[in-house]
Amino acid sequence: MEEREVAFPPAHTAEHLLNQVMVRMFGCERSYNAHIERKKSKMSFYLDHKPSRQEEKEIERQMLSLIEDDLPVTFEYCTLQTLPEGINRERLPEDVGDEIRLVRIGDFDVCPCIGKHVRSTAQIGRFEMLGTNWDEHERSFRVRFKIV
Numbered sequence: 001m002e003e004r005e006v007a008f009p010p011a012h013t014a015e016h017l018l019n020q021v022m023v024r025m026f027g028c029e030r031s032y033n034a035h036i037e038r039k040k041s042k043m044s045f046y047l048d049h050k051p052s053r054q055e056e057k058e059i060e061r062q063m064l065s066l067i068e069d070d071l072p073v074t075f076e077y078c079t080l081q082t083l084p085e086g087i088n089r090e091r092l093p094e095d096v097g098d099e100i101r102l103v104r105i106g107d108f109d110v111c112p113c114i115g116k117h118v119r120s121t122a123q124i125g126r127f128e129m130l131g132t133n134w135d136e137h138e139r140s141f142r143v144r145f146k147i148v
Contacts, residue, residue: 007116008038010124011147013073013105014063017121018043018143020109021062025055030091030111040130044142050134051141059143063127070122071106078102084110 019030022045031043051059079098083089092100092112103113105121118124130144 008036008147009116009118011036011038011041012115013117013121014067014124014127014145014147015041015043016103016105016109016111016113016117017063017066017124018059018145019111020105021059021066022143025059025062026051029088040144040146042142042144044140046139047141048139050136051132056129056132060127060129063129066105066108067121067124067127069106070120071108072120073117074104076102076104083112086110087112 015031015034015036022028023030026045026047028045028047031045033044035042077099078084080089080092080096080100083100084102087102087110096112100112101114102110103115103117104110124147126148128146128148130146132144133142134140135142
């Protein structure tokens with residue numbers, strides 16, 4: 001939930017979408033490691049299996065569809081006591097304070113975040129998956145992508 005030094009709102013908003021795509025497709029947690037930048041971004045997820053080529057294509061298809069759906073990106077505020085169900089408190093910084101900003105992307109995703117975002121998913125641009133890596137020992141799947 002820390003704001004990136006060089007925030008690129010289209011890629012940062014795509015990060016939220018990709019997190020939720022992965023959670024829904026694989027039943028995993030949100031990314032444990034993300035580097036979101038203007039030229040190239042990467043996100044890593046712990047999974048129970050190496051995604052097939054078809055699953056990789058489905059990730060990209062869903063991302064393109066969500067962007068095309070032009071979902072609104074809105075903000076709301078809540079307290080630690082009124083966090084919506086499903087928000088992982090453990091991922092909040094210790095010094096979060098009592099007021100938490102939630103970023104909601106249509107009915108698809110909601111996540112605490114202080115970063116900069118686009119107003120709707122159509123403003124993201126085109127999502128291009130550049131490649132993936134699977135680490136069998138760590139059971140970690142890394143997605144590399146860029147926003148064009």
